[in-house]
Amino acid sequence: MKAIVNIYLKEGVLDPQGKAVHHALSTMGFGDVSSVRMGKQVILELKTSDEKAAKVEVEKMCETLLANTVIENYTFELVK
Amino acid sequence: MSIAVLFFPGTNCEQDTKYAVEKLGYKAEVVWHKESILPKDTEAVIVPGGFSYGDYLRSGAIAKFSPIMQEVVRFANGGGRVLGICNGFQILLESGLLPGAMKRNENLHFISKFANLKVISNENSFLSLTKNGDLLNMPVAHADGNYNIDPESLKKMYDNGQVILKYASDNGEELNLNGSVDCIAGVCNSTKTVFGLMPHPERACENSLGGEDGNKLLKGFLSSI
Numbered sequence: 036m037k038a039i040v041n042i043y044l045k046e047g048v049l050d051p052q053g054k055a056v057h058h059a060l061s062t063m064g065f066g067d068v069s070s071v072r073m074g075k076q077v078i079l080e081l082k083t084s085d086e087k088a089a090k091v092e093v094e095k096m097c098e099t100l101l102a103n104t105v106i107e108n109y110t111f112e113l114v115k
Numbered sequence: 116m117s118i119a120v121l122f123f124p125g126t127n128c129e130q131d132t133k134y135a136v137e138k139l140g141y142k143a144e145v146v147w148h149k150e151s152i153l154p155k156d157t158e159a160v161i162v163p164g165g166f167s168y169g170d171y172l173r174s175g176a177i178a179k180f181s182p183i184m185q186e187v188v189r190f191a192n193g194g195g196r197v198l199g200i201c202n203g204f205q206i207l208l209e210s211g212l213l214p215g216a217m218k219r220n221e222n223l224h225f226i227s228k229f230a231n232l233k234v235i236s237n238e239n240s241f242l243s244l245t246k247n248g249d250l251l252n253m254p255v256a257h258a259d260g261n262y263n264i265d266p267e268s269l270k271k272m273y274d275n276g277q278v279i280l281k282y283a284s285d286n287g288e289e290l291n292l293n294g295s296v297d298c299i300a301g302v303c304n305s306t307k308t309v310f311g312l313m314p315h316p317e318r319a320c321e322n323s324l325g326g327e328d329g330n331k332l333l334k335g336f337l338s339s340i
Contacts, residue, residue: 044218048218048263049218049221049294051218051219051220051221051222051223051261051294052219052223055223100172100176100177100180101172103173103176103209103216105208105215105216105263105264106216106218106263
């Protein structure tokens with residue numbers, strides 16, 4: 036099983052990289068973009084096939100290492 | 116009595132820090148990250164600057180799980196004095212010993228230059244040799260120094276004198292160097308035993324380096340032990 040973890044800065048926390056990319060897109064003429072948020076994606080290969088156990092484990096990994104919950108939010112999905 | 120200076124893979128300021136501490140007449144010992152106990156006579160810990168674990172994932176995020184950091188957290192929770200400089204500050208934030216978190220600098224640049232720091236609260240050992248409003252000049256060298264914290268926690272920090280240093284212009288006005296909330300350059304914990312700052316006091320420890328303002332801070336920190 037795979038876990039696909041997405042990590043983003045929380046809403047309201049200014050994202051300097053997103054802002055720079057937004058600026059670049061605007062300069063290139065992509066005027067339709069109203070905001071850009073940058074994030075990270077972490078793909079974990081898990082040994083277990085027990086979805087419930089995997090969810091608990093991945094949640095723990097996110098809380099302790101993968102995300103800094105002071106400024107970041109995370110979401111993840113499990114893919115068989 | 117000895118000052119433990121931590122050394123992770125990617126740390127690059129441990130010898131400078133040891134030099135600055137020894138210059139002030141204290142014994143310093145570099146301690147490898149795989150050690151699970153601090154040297155017996157450790158009176159204070161300094162987490163120096165660099166790029167521990169290549170800054171992978173987030174600056175300081177991986178170092179917090181090294182054996183020595185588990186011990187430093189125990190040491191700090193028992194009232195031990197800890198100072199984090201630059202990457203060391205980031206590690207202390209990730210470890211939860213200091214409040215807040217670091218983001219990439221607002222302009223996305225690695226900022227490496229001398230900066231002015233304004234003393235905001237000197238009611239702690241670290242800044243005990245300075246006065247509120249004093250300007251100190253020392254180098255900064257970081258890409259992730261954009262300090263962030265929620266408004267409610269920030270207010271508590273102000274009320275408790277935990278916002279200790281801010282970036283400033285030559286005439287002492289707050290200066291937005293890297294995007295930090297309220298131009299914050301350094302903070303301490305609620306009991307004023309753990310300190311962190313992005314600028315490098317050890318790189319301003321003698322005039323041949325461009326100044327010795329850093330000595331005031333290191334001396335203050337060391338005098339409390």
